[in-house]
Amino acid sequence: MKVITILSGLLLTITVDAQFDSGKIDSDLMLKAHQLAKEILIIDTHIDLPDWLYDEWFDVSTSSDYGEFDFVRANEGGLNVAFMSVYTSPQLEIEGKSKLKADSLIRIVERIEQLYPDKFKIVRSISDIDRFKNSNKILLALGMENGSPIESDIDNLRKYYQQGIRYITLSHYKSNHICDSANDPERKWNGLSPFGEEVVKEMNRLGIMIDVSHISDSTFYDVMRLSTAPVIASHSCCRFFTPGFERNISDEMILELAKNGGVVQIAFAGFFLREDINKRYLQGEEEIKEHLKNFNITPGTDSAWQYESQYWKENPVGQATVEDVANHIDHIVKLVGVDYVGIGSDFNGVGEHLPIGLEDTSRYPNLIYELLRRGYTEKDIRKIFGENLIRVWRQVEEAAAGTE
Ligand SMILES: [Zn+2]
Incomplete structure (x- = not known):
């Protein structure tokens, strides 16, 4: 890694990563990437911070060596909205402790806001984002990874909505009481369970985005058949690059998801990318x-x-590279257009599997640089880094309002 300093009205220090460190770096374009990162709305739909704080509390308001997210690094990278993952492992469903854990993780995110009110703000709606996006705070939204904490009681789902959960990944790497998982050879339901169907309908009614990452193909098609609102894949990549790996989304599924107006948020893990x-x-x-x-x-x-x-x-x-992430974005753009792709890093979730150039939340400008280099316009980049997700969230809010 080397550091270059560019003088252009203001003094800007930019960290340049190994793959750019070959003399081929276009300094003007890198400067533009850093400026764009500051200007545009950047939304990352998957950051696994709460579970880290559950294990061991550390000060996320200053610069830290823990994981990939803290206020200083996120701010440097231009991040505006970070979806905090309320994650429960499949093992907890077996032990009947999913809800207990999820409730603790939500309290942890609330505690971040209480402890550092000048740096973090929890957001629950598009209008919250509009109100606070220029406040110099990192906005924290809540996404639940694994629907296990619903614990077969639709009332729990309503309570999670009230507590601010705005997307739910229906399963994790094991099938659960809601649906089958992409990573689990056992296909208990051949898609959604009868209760899972109820969950999808109620998520539509409440205005919670349905997250199709982690679920099996047949669950995905069940969801597409039932959902009256567009869906997201909060952290998935294209199966095109990893044939046979069901955890990534196939071209047929991308077409189906785009038809319904959804968005695939590209994850950064090397094993999803190559x-x-x-x-x-x-x-x-x-x-x-x-x-x-x-x-x-x-x-x-x-x-x-x-x-x-x-x-x-x-x-x-x-290790993968920034270019690999851009290849997945390119693939979706070629397949269905620039309106259906975004970013969901999985920071704090995949550690040593992150690509060169995207090591933590300070590095989003490197991906912007790579997209600019490939000819993406500023308008395209605004869509990919946030506007596409905003569009889906808004449609989910509107569809919910229409059902009341
Ligand atoms: Zn995950």
Whole structure:
């Protein structure tokens, strides 16, 4: 990494990453990328911060070495709206503790706002975003990853809406009481469960965005059949680049999602982005599973995560780059146009699997640079980095209002 300083009215220091560090960097374009990042609305639909704070509290209002998100780095990257992931592991559904955990994570996000009111603000609507987007605060929206905390009671879903949850990823890597998951060989429901159908209808009625990341293909098509509002994939990539990997979204599904006005928020994990990395990753996952089984370690627990993190350090699968992320954006643009793609990094969720050039929330300008370099206009970039998501959220709000 090297640092270049450009003098252009104001003094701007820009960190340049390894892949740009070849003398080929266009300084004017990089400056433009950094200026654009400050000007435009940047929304990242998937940041796994709450679970980190649940494990160990740290000061997110200053610069830290923990994970990829804090006020200083997010602000440097031009981030405006960060969806905080209220994540519960499939193991918690088995233990009946999903709701307990989700409630704690929501309290944690509220605590961030209470502790640092001049730096963070929780937003629950498009009008909240309009009101606070120029306040120099990082706006925190709530997305629930895994619908397990609904715990078979539709009233819980209503309570989560009241508490500010604005999207729900119906499952995580295991099938749950709502639907089948893309990562789970066991297909209990062949799509949505009967209760899951009720959940989708109620999410439409309340105005909660349906997140199709993590769910199986048949669940996706069930959702598309039922939902009266556009949907999002909060953190997914294109299956085109990782054939057979169901966790990524296929071209047919992208067409279907776009027809309904939805948006695919591209995730940054290397194993979602490239087939070579994906193959090594899946093999590694098998080895991790085997180890956990042999040593009687429950998946999803702290010791399981520790082992997994150690394993990846010892067995690196290779690193993707900013260009790989741009390739996925290009693919969706070519397939359905620039109105149906956005970003959902998965920062604080995939650690060592992040690409070179997108190591943390200060690095969004590098992706803007790459898109400018490929000929994307400022208008396109505004759509990709936030306006497309705003459009979907607004339509979900309007569809809900129409049902009351
Ligand atoms: Zn996820």
